[in-house]
Amino acid sequence: MNKTHVIEHLRFALEAQLQNAKAAAKAAHDAATHEESVAETQYDTLGLEAAYLAQGQAERVNECYRDIQSFNTVFKESEFNKVREGALVCLIDEQDNAKWFFMGPSAGGLVVTVKEQPIYVVTREAPLGKQLIGKSLDDEVELSIAGNKQLYSIDQLI
Template sequence: MNKSHVIEHLKFALECKLQEAQQAADSARADAIHEQSAAETQYDSLSIESGYLAEGQSERVDQAHQAIHAFAGTYTVSCPSAIQVGTLVELADEQSEHHWFYIGPCEGGLKLTVGITPVRVITLASPIGRALQGRGAGEEIEFHFNGTTQWLEVISLS
């Protein structure tokens, strides 16, 4: 798999996430200041709730900006000998099925599709990330998930 294609898909996904958050924040702000949100009685809390929603949506925008900034530093890692942030990893499970992961600084769980191949972003703080950290091609790892043990082989790094 071409790492530069994965990076382009990742940049696009992060930009889309930022755009969605920005639209949601703009909509929440507009609702919070709309004349129909004004309290009619002392028990009417619609404007307060709208304000809290707008604040939360603005925090999502800030988090999206931080994620884009955090990933910018990971795009230059090339041909690592061990798994680290910025590494594209190919793993094979016990059934010889291949799985692709991009080790990111944040946004663990983000799913990308490059061509027809799914790629999942994981962080080194995740259980599988902790098991993979520092490993090289050809190494096997034991991974515990939901009470079951899985064995995975590191096929390639880029």
């Protein structure tokens, strides 16, 4: 796996999230300030609801900017002998199935695909992230998924 390609895919995905958030914020702002959003009675809350939505979307845009900033910091890290933010980790399960994870500072759940291989962003707050932080090559992690315990081994650490 080429980490440079993974980083580029993550940059594009984070930028796409930002653009989507900006579009949603603009649409919510336009709805909140549209003449049809003006209350006609004291019980008409359409304008108020639209304003709350616009505020939430604006906060989402700010979060996207923070995500990009925090990822730019970890993208500069290069040498890893233990799992930490910025590490690209390949886990192998007991059936020799490989799964790739990028330890990100935020944006947990983001998935990018590089050469038909999904790479999942995991944060240190996630159950898997808590298990991985500080581990080295060939260390094992155990996860319970829907009551089933899965054992994984760290096969690659980039």
